[in-house]
Amino acid sequence: MPSSDVDVDSILISLKYLGPFQIIQFMLSNIGGLIIYANNLLYVFIALLPTFRCNDLTDSQLLTYNISEGGNEVEYSQCHVLIRLQKYPNVTAEPLILDCPNGYNYTTPLEKSIISQGYLISTCTVITEMFPAKKRNLMTGLSSLIFSFTILIFEVAVYLTRHKSWRVLVITCASFSVYGFFELIFYKESLRWLFAKGKVMRAKEMVQYAAKLNRVDFDQTWQIALREIGTEYEIENTELVESAMEEHKHSTRAEEKTFEIKETTKLQEELKDELVEIKNQNTTSSSVTSSSKWIGIITIIQYSYTRSISIIIMFNWLVITVTYHSFFLLSETLSGNLYLNFLFLCLIEISSCVIYWPAIVRFGHKRPLVTAIFSGSVFLIIAAILKGFGGSSQEMDDCFMVFFMLAMLGIGSAFGGLYLYSPELYPTEVRSVGLGMCSASARIGNMMAPFARMLATYSAWAPSTLFGTGCIIGSILLLWGLPETFKKRLPQTIQELKHIEKSKKLMALEAKV
Structure with a gap:
């Protein structure tokens, strides 16, 4: 049996x-x-859309256009200076339009406005592969909650540098990346990935290190792996193992019998490991040219099951990401202080994780995720209707804020839920590739999000309606097109995934008969 089946x-x-x-x-x-968070949400504070208008005309310019101070009306807009000249009392001449001859007056500092992600993929993949099936939802949900609390540290850093130049804020956020050096030293590779790729010796070293830290018997733990990968090679290479043991016995004849038995057993295990490593390396090297098409993106595209789930989940990543980031960008357009609005959204994000975590532990990934997307979409559309057609009364503004925050609660839960659910849809050998494809579609959503803020300046209800409709479509596709992965063993290879799907189809046919 190959090591990928361990x-x-x-x-x-x-x-x-x-x-x-x-x-x-x-x-x-x-x-x-x-x-x-420092990299994804930094632009909320350094990429504000400023309000502006043309600068006032100077006294000399007023004289140049033969404008008297009391008899003319001057209007300053964003792009033009409009001068209404009066030829005679109660008689107005054709207006004079100037293209902002003195430039613009900005109410937002220019250094914090717009005038002219690979780390998260590996993190989510490793966390998903770190725990057994029965505890996976519990720990990945806790991970999402801890992630959401780190956004408060980012909020504090932003608030403390609010009166500084944008360069100070960027340098502060960039300094967080120093933490990556600690991960480089202490972070270990995924055990599932090592077995899936046939790196048995590295997997053994990692298990040995983990067993030492956890104070667990390494030999007993490693026997689990040997039962899976050692039997085949033990049968095929019995003569080689026995001859090596015989040579070892002759060379240690002068030693005590107990020491000889201990060393022989150790040698036997080392030989098994070496044979497994050699076998895997030979299999890999001999099939590089013939099976390279089954690796990475090509594999996902060629296999109908992974292709269909990729299309559905990538669409959901696109619409939910653009909606999620638009919430933070639109915090600038809400009434009140930008930093308080952002803090309020952060607290809602934490609340969404607190609610979503026990939901996935109890019901799995699929039902809570669909519920979060659909409910968030409905609240978002209601908020759009209130914003566009509810008038400008204080009561309507309060109702809009309530539904806007409820929508954020649902979409925030869905955004975190996608990171927990998506890695479990792919087998280990292409899990990072599959999540990378999802992240690529999310980056398209990131690029679209700033335009939502610009669209809101022309039509306040349009962005919310557009994103809410897209999320509803995504929730329907997810409900009917993707499987539940709750407490199910993560497949290691594409072949194993194919076998699982064939078994499901066979069981479905037998049930019909």
Whole structure:
């Protein structure tokens, strides 16, 4: 049996899923959320859309256009200076239009306005692969909650530098990336990925290190892996193992019998590991040219199941990301202080994680995610209707804010839920590639989000209606087109995923018969 078929969940359970090793790796992954928020939401504060108008005309310019101070009316707009000349009393001549000869007057500092993500993928993938199936939703939900709290640190950094130049804010946020050096030193590779790629010796070293930190018997834990990958090679290479053992016995004849048995057993295990490594390397090297088409993006596109789930989940990433980031960008257009609005949105984000976490532990990923997307979309459309057609009374503004925040609660839950659900849809060997494709579609959403703020200046209800409709479509596609992964073993390879799908189809046919 190849190493990709090893039951990694059993090894993780044997290692204690909440031992010191897992806790260290888990916290290293989640603290990095500060880097993600600092890079993704920084533009909310340094890319404001300023309000502006033409600068006033000077006294000399007024004289140049033969404008008297009391007999003429001058209007300053964003792009033009309009001068209404009076030829005679109660008789107005054709207006004179000037193209802002003295430039513009900005109410927002120019250094904080617009006048002219790979880290998160690996983090979510490793966290998903770190825990066994029964505890995966519990720990990934906790991870989402910890991630949301790191946004408060970003809010504090932004607030403390609010009176400084944008360069100070950028340097402050960039300094958070120094934390990456600690991850480089202490962060370990995913055990599932090592087995899926046939890197047995590296997997053994990692299990040995984890067993030492968790104070678990390494030999007992590693026997789980040997039962899966060692039997085939033990049968095929019995003669080689026995001859090596015989040579070892002759060379250690003068030693004590107990020491000889111990060393022989150790040699036997080392030979098994070496044979497994060699076998995997030979298999890999011999099939590079013939099976390279089954690796990465080409694999996902060629296989109908992964292709269909990729289209659906990528569409959801696109519409939810553009909606999520638009909430933060539109915080500038809401009444009140920008920093208080942003803090309020951050608290709603944390609240959404607090609600979503027990939901996925109880019901799995699919139902809570669909509910969050659909409810957030409906609230968003209601908020758009109130904004566009409800008038400008204080009561309507209050109702708009209530539905706007409820929409943020739903979309915020869905945004975090996508990061937890998407990695479980792909097998280990292409999980990072699949999540990378989703992230690529999300980056398109990031590029679209600033235009939503500009569209809101022309039609206040249009962005919310557009995004709400897209999210409703995404929730329907997700409900009917994607599977539930709750407490299910993560597939290691495409072949294993194919086998699972064939088994489901066979069971469905048998049920009909």
